[in-house]
Amino acid sequence: MSDAKSLLQELEGLVPECEARLDQASSLSELEELRIEYLGRKGRLAKIMSGLPSLSNEDKPVAGKKANEVKTALTELIEGRQSQLERAAITESLSRFDPTMPGRTPHKGSLHPVSLVMDEICDVFVGLGFEVVTGPEVENDWYNFEALNMPPDHPARDMQDTLYISESFLLRTHTSPLQVRSMQEKNPPIAVIAPGKVYRRDSDITHTPMFHQIEGVLIDENVSMADLRGTLTAFVHQLFGPKTEVRFRPSFFPFTEPSAEVDISCVMCGGKGHIDGQPCRVCKQTGWVEILGCGMMDPNVMKSVDYDTEKYSGFAFGLGIERVAMLKYGIGDLRMFFENDIRFLEQFS
Numbered sequence: 001m002s003d004a005k006s007l008l009q010e011l012e013g014l015v016p017e018c019e020a021r022l023d024q025a026s027s028l029s030e031l032e033e034l035r036i037e038y039l040g041r042k043g044r045l046a047k048i049m050s051g052l053p054s055l056s057n058e059d060k061p062v063a064g065k066k067a068n069e070v071k072t073a074l075t076e077l078i079e080g081r082q083s084q085l086e087r088a089a090i091t092e093s094l095s096r097f098d099p100t101m102p103g104r105t106p107h108k109g110s111l112h113p114v115s116l117v118m119d120e121i122c123d124v125f126v127g128l129g130f131e132v133v134t135g136p137e138v139e140n141d142w143y144n145f146e147a148l149n150m151p152p153d154h155p156a157r158d159m160q161d162t163l164y165i166s167e168s169f170l171l172r173t174h175t176s177p178l179q180v181r182s183m184q185e186k187n188p189p190i191a192v193i194a195p196g197k198v199y200r201r202d203s204d205i206t207h208t209p210m211f212h213q214i215e216g217v218l219i220d221e222n223v224s225m226a227d228l229r230g231t232l233t234a235f236v237h238q239l240f241g242p243k244t245e246v247r248f249r250p251s252f253f254p255f256t257e258p259s260a261e262v263d264i265s266c267v268m269c270g271g272k273g274h275i276d277g278q279p280c281r282v283c284k285q286t287g288w289v290e291i292l293g294c295g296m297m298d299p300n301v302m303k304s305v306d307y308d309t310e311k312y313s314g315f316a317f318g319l320g321i322e323r324v325a326m327l328k329y330g331i332g333d334l335r336m337f338f339e340n341d342i343r344f345l346e347q348f349s
């Protein structure tokens, strides 16, 4: 039978012994070694306790209780030292931290110029009482052409210009299908503005296969060309400033009659045709730049959705967003919109 007294003494001796060695543990890994030495499965405490079974039945609980106390004391000592070492590490790293150093500025994203101009144009028309609507980019032949007074043999349907998906489905070549869709979905008075992507088989310096348009449609009783002129003039003045001159030039679109194209005085040279004696390249010295197509709704378009053309009349217009963005921001090359060059894009933040 082992001597209970010497086992208890050994147990008690562990605490001051470990305490004396704590200072030597100058890193967390050294401290961990110390912990294993005393408290590990094969450590000092475990070793002493392996003598427990040979103690008498009265001594066993006394020794067990003591062992628990020692274990708690050792754990506290080691944990205390651990937090000391951790605090020291933080203090040390803070002493190397210079709060006066300039920070690293994260890259801030910004809206694409096409989105900016699209939002701005929509805002102007919403201010005039128009409602924003959207339609599908994959259209059928009827909405994109037929209902817009472009019969099957119309030249605009040519494979040269249109990206067909199947015999009767295609990528819309303009936002004008929204004229027809809006008339189907609503009853007059209708005042909608429809922004979105359009597609054409075209790719060179001034054309990309995908670009953005905004379509405007207004239908009511007694809508006249004067309403069209007034609305678009107000729009131009809001977008490009009140001094901008507006001119309507006769033109042709199958779905409007009469039709016009709208020019504004050149935003680059102010309509003079030259800048500091140099010819203006934006307006090619004419003093005018074209910004949109428009006209009075052709009765045939209204008839395609059974509208009463005696009662109702309306106007529609369509404009290219990239084109407006180029004029607004003085961008010389259409392709810049699609190259995603960060140096270009970040100028619009």
Ligand code: PHE
Pocket: 173, 174, 175, 176, 215, 253, 256, 293, 294, 295, 316, 317, 318, 319
């Ligand atoms: N859809 C025509 C185009 O893409 C623009 C337009 C819209 C013209 C509405 C008149 C009326 O060029």
